[in-house]
Amino acid sequence: DCQFLISPSIIAGDMANLENEVKRAALARADFIHLDVMDGVFVPNKTFDHEKIKQLRSITPIPFDTHLMITEPVKHVKNYVDAGSDIITVHVEVCDESSFGEIHDVLRSNDVSVGLAINPDTELPSWSEKFIPGLDQLIIMSVIPGKSGQKYIEPIHEKTQRISKFLTERGFEGLIEADGGVDLNNIESCFSDGARIFVGGSAIIGQKDVRATIVEFRKKLMH
Ligand code: DX5
Ligand code: ZN
Numbered sequence: 282d283c284q285f286l287i288s289p290s291i292i293a294g295d296m297a298n299l300e301n302e303v304k305r306a307a308l309a310r311a312d313f314i315h316l317d318v319m320d321g322v323f324v325p326n327k328t329f330d331h332e333k334i335k336q337l338r339s340i341t342p343i344p345f346d347t348h349l350m351i352t353e354p355v356k357h358v359k360n361y362v363d364a365g366s367d368i369i370t371v372h373v374e375v376c377d378e379s380s381f382g383e384i385h386d387v388l389r390s391n392d393v394s395v396g397l398a399i400n401p402d403t404e405l406p407s408w409s410e411k412f413i414p415g416l417d418q419l420i421i422m423s424v425i426p427g428k429s430g431q432k433y434i435e436p437i438h439e440k441t442q443r444i445s446k447f448l449t450e451r452g453f454e455g456l457i458e459a460d461g462g463v464d465l466n467n468i469e470s471c472f473s474d475g476a477r478i479f480v481g482g483s484a485i486i487g488q489k490d491v492r493a494t495i496v497e498f499r500k501k502l503m504h
Contacts, residue, residue, distance in 0.1 A: 285502050286478045287495055288313035288346045288458070292328055293429040293482030299329065299337060302486055307341035309492035313368070314343050315460075315480045317429075318361070320351040323375060324427040331357070331364040338365035346370070346478075348398065348460070350426050355380040362391045370396030370420050370458075378408035385412060396420060396458070401434050405444065414452035418478060419444070423471075424461030429482030433462030438474050445475025468501050 289311045294302035306314050316334055321327040334345065344367035351357060354371040361369050369388055376384065381397070388395045397409060398420035421441050424431035445457055458478035459471040468479055481498065488494040 284456075284477060285472060286312035286456070287485070287498055288315040288478055288480050289485040289491065289495075290315040290317055290429055290460075290480050290482035291486055292317045293486040296328070299333065300340060303337050303340045305491045306486065307343055309495045311343060311485075311491075311495060313346040313478070314341070315482075316345055316347045316366070318347060318349050318351060319427065323352045323372065324350045326427050331360040334361065334364035334366065344368060346458075348396075348420065351375070353380075355383050358384050358387055362387065362393050366393060368394035368396055368418060370398045370418060372398045372400070372426075373406055373409055374400060374403055378411075381409070381412065385415065389415075394418065396455075398422060398460070401425060401437060401440075401461075405447070410451065413448060414454065416453060417455040418458050419448065419453075419455065420458045420460045420480075421476070422461050423459060423463070426461075430487070431462055433464070433467055437461075438470055441471070441474035441476060465497055465501060468498060472502055 289306040291299055291302035317328055319326045319328040346368045347361050347366035348370050352375050371384055385395055394417035396418040400422050423433045423437040456477040457475050459476035460480040463479050464484035485494050
Protein backbone atom coordinates (compact mmCIF):
# COMPACT_ATOMS: atom_id res chain seq x y z
CA ASP A 282 0.00 0.00 0.00
CA CYS A 283 1.16 3.53 -0.59
CA GLN A 284 -1.27 5.41 1.62
CA PHE A 285 0.36 8.00 3.83
CA LEU A 286 -0.79 11.00 5.82
CA ILE A 287 0.98 14.18 6.90
CA SER A 288 0.12 15.53 10.35
CA PRO A 289 1.83 18.87 11.08
CA SER A 290 2.44 19.62 14.76
CA ILE A 291 1.42 23.19 15.53
CA ILE A 292 3.51 23.52 18.73
CA ALA A 293 6.54 23.95 16.48
CA GLY A 294 5.09 27.30 15.44
CA ASP A 295 4.03 30.41 17.31
CA MET A 296 2.51 29.20 20.59
CA ALA A 297 0.97 32.67 21.07
CA ASN A 298 -0.97 32.32 17.81
CA LEU A 299 -1.97 28.71 17.38
CA GLU A 300 -5.00 29.81 15.34
CA ASN A 301 -2.61 31.00 12.67
CA GLU A 302 -0.63 27.75 12.82
CA VAL A 303 -3.82 25.75 12.21
CA LYS A 304 -4.61 28.05 9.26
CA ARG A 305 -1.12 27.57 7.82
CA ALA A 306 -1.50 23.79 8.06
CA ALA A 307 -4.99 23.94 6.55
CA LEU A 308 -3.94 26.17 3.63
CA ALA A 309 -1.09 23.74 2.98
CA ARG A 310 -3.69 20.92 2.73
CA ALA A 311 -2.34 18.86 5.61
CA ASP A 312 -4.12 15.52 6.07
CA PHE A 313 -4.39 15.86 9.85
CA ILE A 314 -3.49 18.49 12.40
CA HIS A 315 -1.36 17.10 15.23
CA LEU A 316 -2.20 18.66 18.61
CA ASP A 317 0.37 18.02 21.33
CA VAL A 318 -1.27 18.34 24.73
CA MET A 319 1.30 18.50 27.55
CA ASP A 320 0.32 18.84 31.20
CA GLY A 321 3.64 19.64 32.87
CA VAL A 322 3.46 16.32 34.75
CA PHE A 323 3.78 13.48 32.23
CA VAL A 324 6.28 15.74 30.47
CA PRO A 325 7.97 18.83 31.95
CA ASN A 326 6.36 21.30 29.53
CA LYS A 327 2.81 22.58 29.37
CA THR A 328 1.19 23.43 26.05
CA PHE A 329 -2.60 23.76 25.87
CA ASP A 330 -5.69 21.82 26.86
CA HIS A 331 -9.17 20.99 25.53
CA GLU A 332 -10.37 24.60 25.82
CA LYS A 333 -7.80 25.65 23.23
CA ILE A 334 -8.74 22.75 20.96
CA LYS A 335 -12.38 23.82 21.15
CA GLN A 336 -11.35 27.31 20.01
CA LEU A 337 -9.28 25.94 17.14
CA ARG A 338 -12.01 23.56 15.98
CA SER A 339 -13.98 26.08 13.89
CA ILE A 340 -10.98 27.02 11.73
CA THR A 341 -10.91 23.92 9.52
CA PRO A 342 -12.64 20.55 9.01
CA ILE A 343 -9.24 18.79 8.74
CA PRO A 344 -9.19 15.95 11.30
CA PHE A 345 -7.66 16.83 14.67
CA ASP A 346 -5.04 14.26 15.71
CA THR A 347 -4.87 14.87 19.46
CA HIS A 348 -1.77 13.47 21.20
CA LEU A 349 -2.32 13.46 24.96
CA MET A 350 0.94 13.65 26.88
CA ILE A 351 -0.87 13.83 30.22
CA THR A 352 -1.16 11.70 33.32
CA GLU A 353 -4.44 9.91 34.05
CA PRO A 354 -5.83 10.38 30.53
CA VAL A 355 -8.93 8.41 31.53
CA LYS A 356 -10.01 11.37 33.67
CA HIS A 357 -9.76 13.87 30.84
CA VAL A 358 -10.46 12.00 27.64
CA LYS A 359 -14.13 13.03 27.40
CA ASN A 360 -13.13 16.71 27.43
CA TYR A 361 -10.96 16.09 24.38
CA VAL A 362 -13.82 14.25 22.65
CA ASP A 363 -16.17 17.17 23.35
CA ALA A 364 -13.55 19.65 22.11
CA GLY A 365 -13.83 18.06 18.65
CA SER A 366 -10.86 15.68 18.37
CA ASP A 367 -11.16 13.14 15.54
CA ILE A 368 -8.37 10.89 16.79
CA ILE A 369 -7.22 10.70 20.41
CA THR A 370 -3.97 9.02 21.37
CA VAL A 371 -2.99 8.23 24.96
CA HIS A 372 0.31 6.89 26.29
CA VAL A 373 0.68 3.27 27.45
CA GLU A 374 2.91 4.53 30.28
CA VAL A 375 -0.10 6.09 32.00
CA CYS A 376 -2.74 3.43 31.26
CA ASP A 377 -3.54 -0.09 32.31
CA GLU A 378 -5.96 -2.63 30.90
CA SER A 379 -8.90 -1.22 32.79
CA SER A 380 -8.34 2.50 32.20
CA PHE A 381 -7.50 1.98 28.54
CA GLY A 382 -10.59 -0.21 28.18
CA GLU A 383 -12.62 2.69 29.48
CA ILE A 384 -10.90 5.18 27.16
CA HIS A 385 -11.39 2.82 24.21
CA ASP A 386 -15.13 2.56 24.91
CA VAL A 387 -15.60 6.32 25.34
CA LEU A 388 -13.82 7.00 22.05
CA ARG A 389 -15.63 4.25 20.12
CA SER A 390 -19.06 5.30 21.32
CA ASN A 391 -18.31 8.87 20.21
CA ASP A 392 -16.90 7.86 16.80
CA VAL A 393 -13.45 9.10 17.72
CA SER A 394 -10.47 7.10 16.43
CA VAL A 395 -8.43 5.30 19.07
CA GLY A 396 -4.67 5.69 19.40
CA LEU A 397 -1.94 4.40 21.69
CA ALA A 398 1.52 5.94 22.00
CA ILE A 399 4.80 4.52 23.27
CA ASN A 400 7.89 6.42 24.37
CA PRO A 401 11.27 5.65 22.78
CA ASP A 402 12.27 3.35 25.66
CA THR A 403 8.86 1.71 26.10
CA GLU A 404 7.57 -1.55 24.64
CA LEU A 405 3.94 -2.45 24.11
CA PRO A 406 2.72 -3.84 27.45
CA SER A 407 1.06 -7.25 27.42
CA TRP A 408 -2.29 -5.74 28.48
CA SER A 409 -2.39 -3.79 25.22
CA GLU A 410 -2.36 -6.91 23.02
CA LYS A 411 -6.07 -7.58 23.20
CA PHE A 412 -6.75 -4.05 21.93
CA ILE A 413 -4.48 -4.33 18.86
CA PRO A 414 -7.16 -5.45 16.35
CA GLY A 415 -9.39 -2.53 17.34
CA LEU A 416 -6.70 0.14 17.38
CA ASP A 417 -6.75 2.91 14.76
CA GLN A 418 -3.23 4.15 15.30
CA LEU A 419 -0.05 3.54 17.22
CA ILE A 420 2.31 6.47 17.76
CA ILE A 421 5.91 5.32 18.06
CA MET A 422 7.81 8.23 19.60
CA SER A 423 11.19 8.85 18.02
CA VAL A 424 12.17 11.59 20.48
CA ILE A 425 11.68 11.88 24.25
CA PRO A 426 8.26 13.58 24.40
CA GLY A 427 8.20 17.13 25.69
CA LYS A 428 9.21 19.46 22.89
CA SER A 429 9.60 19.76 19.16
CA GLY A 430 12.89 20.32 17.38
CA GLN A 431 14.74 17.25 18.69
CA LYS A 432 16.72 14.80 16.61
CA TYR A 433 15.23 11.46 15.50
CA ILE A 434 16.58 8.65 17.71
CA GLU A 435 18.11 6.27 15.13
CA PRO A 436 17.35 2.90 16.83
CA ILE A 437 13.64 3.73 16.50
CA HIS A 438 13.86 2.65 12.85
CA GLU A 439 14.53 -0.96 13.94
CA LYS A 440 11.97 -0.73 16.71
CA THR A 441 9.31 0.44 14.25
CA GLN A 442 10.09 -2.40 11.84
CA ARG A 443 9.83 -4.93 14.65
CA ILE A 444 6.60 -3.50 16.06
CA SER A 445 5.08 -3.15 12.61
CA LYS A 446 5.61 -6.87 12.01
CA PHE A 447 4.32 -7.73 15.50
CA LEU A 448 1.15 -5.69 14.97
CA THR A 449 0.43 -7.19 11.55
CA GLU A 450 0.70 -10.69 13.02
CA ARG A 451 -1.87 -9.73 15.63
CA GLY A 452 -4.51 -8.33 13.32
CA PHE A 453 -3.69 -4.62 13.47
CA GLU A 454 -5.65 -2.71 10.83
CA GLY A 455 -4.65 0.77 11.92
CA LEU A 456 -1.71 2.96 11.00
CA ILE A 457 1.65 3.53 12.65
CA GLU A 458 2.43 7.20 13.24
CA ALA A 459 6.06 8.36 13.38
CA ASP A 460 6.35 11.25 15.85
CA GLY A 461 9.53 13.16 16.60
CA GLY A 462 12.35 14.41 14.42
CA VAL A 463 10.77 13.27 11.15
CA ASP A 464 12.20 15.26 8.25
CA LEU A 465 12.83 15.16 4.50
CA ASN A 466 15.96 13.07 5.02
CA ASN A 467 14.40 10.26 7.05
CA ILE A 468 10.75 10.12 5.95
CA GLU A 469 11.43 7.44 3.34
CA SER A 470 13.13 5.24 5.96
CA CYS A 471 10.22 5.83 8.32
CA PHE A 472 7.85 4.74 5.54
CA SER A 473 9.81 1.56 4.82
CA ASP A 474 9.86 0.83 8.57
CA GLY A 475 6.07 0.67 8.36
CA ALA A 476 4.93 4.13 9.46
CA ARG A 477 2.08 5.66 7.44
CA ILE A 478 1.31 8.85 9.36
CA PHE A 479 4.11 11.38 9.69
CA VAL A 480 4.13 14.14 12.27
CA GLY A 481 6.06 17.22 11.24
CA GLY A 482 6.91 19.86 13.80
CA SER A 483 10.09 21.76 13.05
CA ALA A 484 10.43 20.15 9.61
CA ILE A 485 6.96 21.37 8.53
CA ILE A 486 5.38 24.00 10.78
CA GLY A 487 8.83 25.40 11.57
CA GLN A 488 9.34 26.17 7.88
CA LYS A 489 8.40 29.45 6.18
CA ASP A 490 6.45 27.88 3.34
CA VAL A 491 4.39 25.07 4.87
CA ARG A 492 2.60 24.32 1.62
CA ALA A 493 5.80 23.89 -0.41
CA THR A 494 7.30 21.81 2.40
CA ILE A 495 4.35 19.42 2.47
CA VAL A 496 4.64 19.06 -1.32
CA GLU A 497 8.31 18.12 -0.81
CA PHE A 498 7.36 15.54 1.83
CA ARG A 499 4.73 14.00 -0.47
CA LYS A 500 7.20 13.86 -3.38
CA LYS A 501 9.57 11.81 -1.23
CA LEU A 502 6.92 9.11 -0.83
CA MET A 503 5.31 9.19 -4.29
CA HIS A 504 7.37 7.45 -6.89
C1 DX5 B 1 7.02 15.69 21.04
C2 DX5 B 1 5.71 15.85 20.31
C3 DX5 B 1 5.91 15.89 18.84
C4 DX5 B 1 6.71 17.09 18.40
C5 DX5 B 1 7.13 16.94 16.99
O1 DX5 B 1 6.79 15.69 22.42
O2 DX5 B 1 4.85 14.76 20.59
O3 DX5 B 1 4.68 15.82 18.15
O4 DX5 B 1 5.99 18.30 18.51
O5 DX5 B 1 8.02 17.97 16.66
P1 DX5 B 1 9.31 17.65 15.76
O6 DX5 B 1 8.80 17.12 14.44
O7 DX5 B 1 9.98 18.98 15.63
O8 DX5 B 1 10.12 16.64 16.49
ZN1 ZN C 1 3.07 14.47 19.20
